[in-house]
Amino acid sequence: METLQKLYLSILLLFFLFSCKTDKEKALEVLEFGKHYQGSSQSLNALTRAAELDSTNAEIYRELSIPYLKRGLPHLWKNDMDKAVAKNPEDWQGYRGYNYLWFYKDYKKAIADFNATDTLTPNFIDAPQGHSVDYWRGIAYLGLKNYKNSNVYFEKHITKETQDFGEDYVDVIAFLYNGISYFEAGNFEKALINFDKQLEYSRNLSADAKYYKALILKAQNNPSEALSLLNSAIEDFNLGYFNNRPYVETLRQIYMEDLETLKTELK
Numbered sequence: 001m002e003t004l005q006k007l008y009l010s011i012l013l014l015f016f017l018f019s020c021k022t023d024k025e026k027a028l029e030v031l032e033f034g035k036h037y038q039g040s041s042q043s044l045n046a047l048t049r050a051a052e053l054d055s056t057n058a059e060i061y062r063e064l065s066i067p068y069l070k071r072g073l074p075h076l077w078k079n080d081m082d083k084a085v086a087k088n089p090e091d092w093q094g095y096r097g098y099n100y101l102w103f104y105k106d107y108k109k110a111i112a113d114f115n116a117t118d119t120l121t122p123n124f125i126d127a128p129q130g131h132s133v134d135y136w137r138g139i140a141y142l143g144l145k146n147y148k149n150s151n152v153y154f155e156k157h158i159t160k161e162t163q164d165f166g167e168d169y170v171d172v173i174a175f176l177y178n179g180i181s182y183f184e185a186g187n188f189e190k191a192l193i194n195f196d197k198q199l200e201y202s203r204n205l206s207a208d209a210k211y212y213k214a215l216i217l218k219a220q221n222n223p224s225e226a227l228s229l230l231n232s233a234i235e236d237f238n239l240g241y242f243n244n245r246p247y248v249e250t251l252r253q254i255y256m257e258d259l260e261t262l263k264t265e266l267k
Contacts, residue, residue: 027054031063039067058088062095069103070247093117094128094136101136102248107143114140125160132157135174142177143251147185154178172198176208176243180252188216207237211254214262227266234259 021029027050034047047064054060065080081099084092097113100106114133117126125132138153154174161170179194195209202209210233217226236242237259244250 023053024057027051027057027060031057031060034060035063038063039070043067056087058084058086058092060084061087062092069099072103074104089116090120093120094126094133097133097140098129098136101140101143102245102250105143107140110140111137111144131171132160134160135171138174138181139177139251142181145184147181150181151178151185151190154181167197168201170197170201172202172206173243175201176206177251179209179212183212183216188219192216202241205236205239205241207233207242207259208252208254210236211259211262214266218262218266223266227263230259230263230266234263 030046030050030053034043034050037043037046044064044067047060050057050060051064061080062084065077065084068074068076068080077099081092081096085096093113094117097110097117100113101110114128114137117128118133120126125134127133128136134153134157138150138157141147141150141153154177158167158170158174158178161167161174175194175198179191179198182188182191182194192213195206195213198206198209210229214226214230214233217223217229234256237254237256242254244253
């Protein structure tokens with residue numbers, strides 16, 4: 001009986017404390033609950049309630065959009081994501097561009113959002129999802145097969161990161177994609193420089209870099225060296241050292257079929 005009384009008093013106290021909060025404070029608490037159970041019906045109900053309590057909070061709408069994003073429901077994702085951007089473009093326009101880039105492969109809309117984000121903060125290089133807008137623009141332009149612009153933005157990103165933190169701080173995928181853009185443009189010399197940089201900073205473990213280097217060696221009529229490198233790429237691939245992303249296929253993702261096809265051609 002005493003235990004039940006204590007439980008009742010605890011619940012009553014929590015209710016009293018919650019009732020004394022402003023709607024904005026309540027919305028933040030409900031938002032945290034919704035984020036914790038992301039994608040569940042409880043989460044969606046909680047986030048809907050949070051939006052009712054504070055319709056000015058952009059993060060609530062961003063959080064509401066995520067389950068639809070991951071389930072491939074663009075019309076529902078966009079409705080909430082656009083609300084988040086309208087309420088706080090500095091925080092969420094670059095993030096929407098990231099969504100366009102990876103989940104919908106809409107490279108033009110992604111670039112538009114990255115450009116707009118850059119314009120919003122002219123004296124600061126934004127970094128949505130942990131990378132600079134220059135890095136993301138480099139990938140988006142590669143997706144559009146605009147290799148010149150892709151290299152421009154990757155070189156800008158790599159130079160800035162190197163100046164600020166050192167070359168070993170640069171994400172190795174920047175070297176990979178920069179190399180692929182040079183490769184596609186026919187500039188094998190600069191492509192090799194970037195592929196070698198990726199291998200240098202990833203302990204010589206990258207199926208992607210070795211695959212593209214093998215393609216260059218093949219084009220240069222050096223099939224035996226290309227085959228040796230390709231065999232090493234296959235070993236890396238089997239160990240899991242290849243470029244990939246959760247939820248979606250990454251840009252220019254390679255598969256074992258690609259490696260085996262090139263191996264047959266080289267033999």
